[in-house]
Amino acid sequence: MRMSLVVRTTTKFISPFLVTYAAYLMVYGHLSPGGGFQAGVILAVSVILLITSHGYKRVKKSFRFREVQTIEGISALSLVLLATVGVFFGGFFYNFIRGGSFGALVSGGIVPLFNIGVALKVGAAFTFMFYMLSRWVERD
Amino acid sequence: MIPLIVALPLLTAFLIYLALPIGLRRIVKPLFLAGIFSPWFIFLILVGKSHLSEVVGGWSRVSGIEVAFDFYNVYFILAELILFSLVSLYSITYFKHRSVEKVYVLMLLMHAGLLGAFVSRDLFNYYIYMEIASVSSFALTGLSEEKGAKGAAFKYLIFSLLASYFFVFSIGLIYLKTGYLNLKLIGENFTPSRELNAALGIAFTSLLLKAGIFPLHFWLPDAHSKAPTPISALLSGIVVKAPLYGMLMLALTFPLDEFLKKALLLIAFSSMFFGIAMALLQMDAKKLLAYHTVSQLGYILLGIATLNFYGAIYHAFAHALFKGGLFLSVGTLINAQKTKNLKELTYRHDKILMMSILMLSLAIGGISPFIGAFSKKQLLNGLVGCELFYLAGIGTLVSFAKLNYYLLTPGKAERSDSLQRAVSTTLAFITLGFGIYFLPELSLKNDSLNILAALILFYVLKKMGLFRIKMKAKFGKLGREINFYSAVFALLLLLFLLKLF
Structure with a gap:
């Protein structure tokens, strides 16, 4: 599945910007509209655009199946661990990092960390699902 | 302390998931058993004390998610733990798949989902955890190699999701009329109204479908009999109890x-x-x-x-x-x-x-x-x-x-x-x-x-x-059967709504 030259060039051009936007959303999620899930979806879209325009076989060489799986596992694990660490400070999911003035980037405690974890998990899971589906389609 | 009962199986499920791509296949089985048995420790610490409840993350009850451990759920949790411990031992010799890790991860997710549903005292949280358990059970039912198992799993999926959508709709109605999702706050603050009655009608009908009780039982015999044996034991033993726990909680909260x-x-x-x-x-x-x-x-x-x-x-x-x-x-x-x-x-x-x-x-x-x-x-x-x-x-x-x-x-x-x-x-x-x-x-x-x-x-x-x-099957195609039974569900729902609203 390869689309025309125009589409391939455009998606190659857009994808890095989408990744930047996703990174902005996941880091600033606790201050501005956005957050982990949206950031993850945009992160996945940047890869999915490349898959639809360049074909699964080409994209697989840059974003490996096993790497995507590892990122998903690590981010999911870090979410549960981050929540469990709170038990030592006062409760499950307890926000144990304090400090920072109101409205500053580091004022959210563990919330930005959760946003990053959720974003990576969602992005990797969506990419993984798309890999599974396009592997099915391109097999024949 | 109570949320850890959910976190430990979830943690091991993700560890197994991570162990596969980095090539540590031999630690999968010990991890699986650790995940199944670790909630016992939390259970044994908690079981002596009565009427425990806490809000996750130390928030106030209005903004947080309440979990509890008291008489109403201690027997559900005990049955869940006994059954899962024995079934996990059974399934080690039963499953000889090439990708047996998939089964283990799904079983651990089901374990976490059921425990989460049973400790939760918050309607939306209960719904989420019940869904985690149900989604893993569809997949586990479909894993069976028997003829017709995929069809049974598909039927189970359609009806269970239909029930979930109606249930989450009724939660929305309850939230609209009371302003809370926490069961205790709902119980203290609600005023009886026709909308609330209708919401209860929808909630009970959808939970009846999810549990598989008589006029809405059609998916249950196929799914439970065609699943692999240990999964059948879990489905019949404890997965159908999660909707019943929801009904129990609703009946405790509302007259x-x-x-x-x-x-x-x-x-x-x-x-x-x-x-x-x-x-x-x-x-x-x-x-x-x-x-x-x-x-x-x-x-x-x-x-x-x-x-x-x-x-x-x-x-x-x-x-x-x-x-x-x-x-x-x-x-x-x-x-x-x-x-x-x-x-x-x-x-x-x-x-x-x-x-x-x-x-x-x-x-x-x-x-x-x-x-x-x-x-x-x-x-x-x-x-x-x-x-x-x-x-x-x-x-x-x-x-x-x-x-x-x-x-x-x-x-x-x-x-x-x-x-x-x-x-x-x-x-x-x-x-x-x-x-x-x-x-x-x-x-x-x-x-x-x-x-x-x-x-x-x-x-x-x-x-x-x-x-x-x-007895002979009356329906030629799976689609026609699903349409017919959805109509039965719709009729029952309509009857409840007309009488209650």
């Missing part, structure tokens, strides 16, 4: 409308008798047990409809143990003899399995030293229509007389796996142990009369040729 109570009572009794009648006609051993689940869920609903929560909770606990045990022990025979037909199956050569199946049959029939006797006695408190209740008990015994009669006839002797046999027998002894713990006295006269009546009735029915009737 139920008179019509709703009457309708639930009617549904409960019809489910009890329908399940038994259908079970009597089955020649497929697992399908017979699955139809008994429909019937036994009617008993639990009876407890909820008569606001006899003790009865409902104890019977849910008892049913989880004996139905799980029955599925495991009959499944062990099926694994060895490679057939599900009652006429070919036999336990004649295997005295241990014979004993455990007999014990569990007596337990489900409510015979006295076993746990079924205690829970049925609890259900009788404040019940009108005791005769029907006794009749249902005798009906259950008749159909288990049929099961044991066919299993007694000699056939090919195939040796079954010894670990699988040991696990099945352990569950039989656990039902006996809890029965003696709860209700030590014997009621010999009543029980012997019941068994005698059941045996006579079985003999008469056999002479009449009832067991030779064959």
Whole structure:
């Protein structure tokens, strides 16, 4: 599945910007509209655009199946661990990092960390699902 | 402390998921067992204290998610832990897939989902965890290699998701009218209104579909009988209890409308008798047990409809143990003899399995030293229509007389796996142990009369040729069947809405 030259060039051009936007959303999620899930979806879209325009076989060489799986596992694990660490400070999911003035980037405690974890998990899971589906389609 | 009971299985599930791409296949099995057994530690720390509740993350009750550990869920959690521990041992020898890790991860997710649903006191959180458990059970049902298993899993998926969407819609209505999702705050702040009544009607109908109680039972026998044996035990034993726990929580929070109570009572009794009648006609051993689940869920609903929560909770606990045990022990025979037909199956050569199946049959029939006797006695408190209740008990015994009669006839002797046999027998002894713990006295006269009546009735029915009737599938295509049953659900929903709104 390869689309025309125009589409391939455009998606190659857009994808890095989408990744930047996703990174902005996941880091600033606790201050501005956005957050982990949206950031993850945009992160996945940047890869999915490349898959639809360049074909699964080409994209697989840059974003490996096993790497995507590892990122998903690590981010999911870090979410549960981050929540469990709170038990030592006062409760499950307890926000144990304090400090920072109101409205500053580091004022959210563990919330930005959760946003990053959720974003990576969602992005990797969506990419993984798309890999599974396009592997099915391109097999024949 | 309470949320850790959910976090530990979830943590190991993700660890197994991570162990695959980095090539650590040999730690998968120990991790799986650790994930299944670790909630026991939290449970044992918590079990001494009564009425524990906490809000996750130390937030206030309005903004946080409340979890609790008290009388209303301790037996659900205990049954869940006992069943999962034994089934995990069973499934280690049962699953010989190439990708067995997938099964383990899904089972751990189901474990976490069920525990999360049972500790939660927040409607939306309860819904989320029930969904985690259901989604893993669809996948696990579809894993079976039997013919028709994929279709059964698909049907299960469609109806379970249909029920979930209606349930989340009713949660939305409750949130709209009260402003809270926390059950305690809802209970303190609500004012009765027509909208709230309608929301309760939708919630109860959708949970009835999700639990698989009589007019909405159609997905249950297929899914529960075609799933792999350990998964059948989990589905019938504990997964169907999650919607019932939701009904229990709703009935505890809201005063139920008179019509709703009457309708639930009617549904409960019809489910009890329908399940038994259908079970009597089955020649497929697992399908017979699955139809008994429909019937036994009617008993639990009876407890909820008569606001006899003790009865409902104890019977849910008892049913989880004996139905799980029955599925495991009959499944062990099926694994060895490679057939599900009652006429070919036999336990004649295997005295241990014979004993455990007999014990569990007596337990489900409510015979006295076993746990079924205690829970049925609890259900009788404040019940009108005791005769029907006794009749249902005798009906259950008749159909288990049929099961044991066919299993007694000699056939090919195939040796079954010894670990699988040991696990099945352990569950039989656990039902006996809890029965003696709860209700030590014997009621010999009543029980012997019941068994005698059941045996006579079985003999008469056999002479009449009832067991030779064959049921045929009426639907040509799966899609048509799903459409028909969705219409049944829609009609029931409409009836509830018209009467309650």
